[in-house]
Amino acid sequence: MLSRVAESIYWMARYVERAENLARYVDVTLNLILDQPVGSCEQWEPLVSTTGDQEYFNEHYAETDADSVIQFLTFDRDYPNSIISSLRIARENARSIRETISSESWEALNEFYHFVLAATNNGGRVGSPSEFFRTVRQYSQLFGGVIDATMAHGESWNFFNMGRMLERADKTTRILDVKYFTLLPSIADVGTPIDDLQWSAVLQSVSGLETYRKRYHGLTVPRVIEFLILDRAFPRAVSHCLTASDVSLHAITGTPAGEFCNSAEQRLGLLRSELAFMRVEEIVDDGLHQFIDSLQTKMNSASVCIHETFFALRPVETLTMSQSQS
Numbered sequence: 514m515l516s517r518v519a520e521s522i523y524w525m526a527r528y529v530e531r532a533e534n535l536a537r538y539v540d541v542t543l544n545l546i547l548d549q550p551v552g553s554c555e556q557w558e559p560l561v562s563t564t565g566d567q568e569y570f571n572e573h574y575a576e577t578d579a580d581s582v583i584q585f586l587t588f589d590r591d592y593p594n595s596i597i598s599s600l601r602i603a604r605e606n607a608r609s610i611r612e613t614i615s616s617e618s619w620e621a622l623n624e625f626y627h628f629v630l631a632a633t634n635n636g637g638r639v640g641s642p643s644e645f646f647r648t649v650r651q652y653s654q655l656f657g658g659v660i661d662a663t664m665a666h667g668e669s670w671n672f673f674n675m676g677r678m679l680e681r682a683d684k685t686t687r688i689l690d691v692k693y694f695t696l697l698p699s700i701a702d703v704g705t706p707i708d709d710l711q712w713s714a715v716l717q718s719v720s721g722l723e724t725y726r727k728r729y730h731g732l733t734v735p736r737v738i739e740f741l742i743l744d745r746a747f748p749r750a751v752s753h754c755l756t757a758s759d760v761s762l763h764a765i766t767g768t769p770a771g772e773f774c775n776s777a778e779q780r781l782g783l784l785r786s787e788l789a790f791m792r793v794e795e796i797v798d799d800g801l802h803q804f805i806d807s808l809q810t811k812m813n814s815a816s817v818c819i820h821e822t823f824f825a826l827r828p829v830e831t832l833t834m835s836q837s838q839s
Contacts, residue, residue, distance in 0.1 A: 518613055519672045520824040521606040526676035528603035529622070531652035532596045532629075534684035535586050538563060540646035541718040543579075545711065557582040559691040564594060587629075588637040596649065597633045598720070600626045615663035616658065629686075671761035678761070682754035683812055688807045689717055689741055700790075712737050719749040738801060739793035751808070752788040759785050762819075772780035777818040784811050 538560050542558045546555065550793055558577045561570045569592060574581040589595040591600075608617055627651065632639050639645040657677065664670045692715045709732050716722040716737065724747055729736045744750035759781045766778065773779040796804045 516824050518610050518669075520820075521610045522613065522669055522672045523676035523819075523824075525603045525606040525610075525622075526673040527680040528606070529597040529625075529653055529656055530677050530680040531594065531684070532599040532603070533650055534688075535594075535596050535599070536646040536649035537654070537718045537720075538688065539583060539586060540632070540643055540650070541714050542715070543643050543646070545714040554764045555800065562587060563687045563691050566592070566594065583642065584637050590633065597629050600629055613669055614660070618659045619661050621652070621656045621659045625649075625656055628652060668765055668809075670821075671764045675758045675761040675765070678754040678758035679812065679816060681749055682751045683809065685719060685741055685749055685751050685754070686805045686809055686812075688715060689804060690769070704773070715741075721747060721749060735793050735797055738796055741793060742796065743788060743793060745789075752785075755781065755785050755812075765823075775818075775822045777815065777822040780811070780815040780818045783809075784815060 524657065542556060542560060560582050561567055561577065564570075564586070570577075570581075570585055573589075573592075574585060583594060585595065587596045590597060592598060600622075600784060604622055605624050607614060611619060632645065660670070660673060664673070692711060711723055712732050712734070716725050718823050721740065725732075725737070725792055729740065740747060742748065742751045745752050745756065747753055760770075760779075762778055762781055766774060768774045768778055771782075
């Protein structure tokens, strides 16, 4: 497969997953505000923090309120990681590989993009924000389902799945980190009903509240951390996502499981093993934020290695030398 095609599939998957996760963040915050006691502070600033682009937000928006944050995360055409920008880039990638993906998946993504574009052209005015963001999530899940159902699970699909799972793991760590540090107004609120409500919102944001309750029943911080980071079966847990991404990576290269032949396999394999043999008590004792910060750095490093292994341009001299030696 051409590296250009593989890279387009990989990033198409990442950008669609990114759009879905942004919709999850906003939808859960909208519901959380409705459930909070009257007079409680609205929690919009943490959503800006999850992006890591606070500087851009401060330069373009005067207030950190619902209208500004929703506009920033959803309809801002100039912000490259908004929902509309993510879908535009995903669609451009899909357009460049129309011959590789199924017509059904192209139609699903095209319809998804135009749904958000229509709201963007309308100035971001939607009848019900919650319903709008739920529809965004459904469009994303429909697209992923169509890809899974209509695309052969060969090399192309594995590039798609590798990108999708890496992006999902990254977004799960970001929302967990933001909750831990910024949602509660003071340390005295830890363990209160408001704290439980916010942890429930975190689980809802990854569609994991029901699964969590079936397994653990009561809400405790260590169990939520264990569920979202170390669980091997929940599809949005970091450990599950990295394992799925690593399986797709080995399927692409043909390297036997447990071995590596390039830097991407080495980095992702190390990260997967680290989580597989870790206990939640170690994460809590060392500090959740410090752990997540380190984890995100390692995931970014694995992503860079994937780029260098599969997508980066090789120097012409190397190609010439290789041809002369053959």
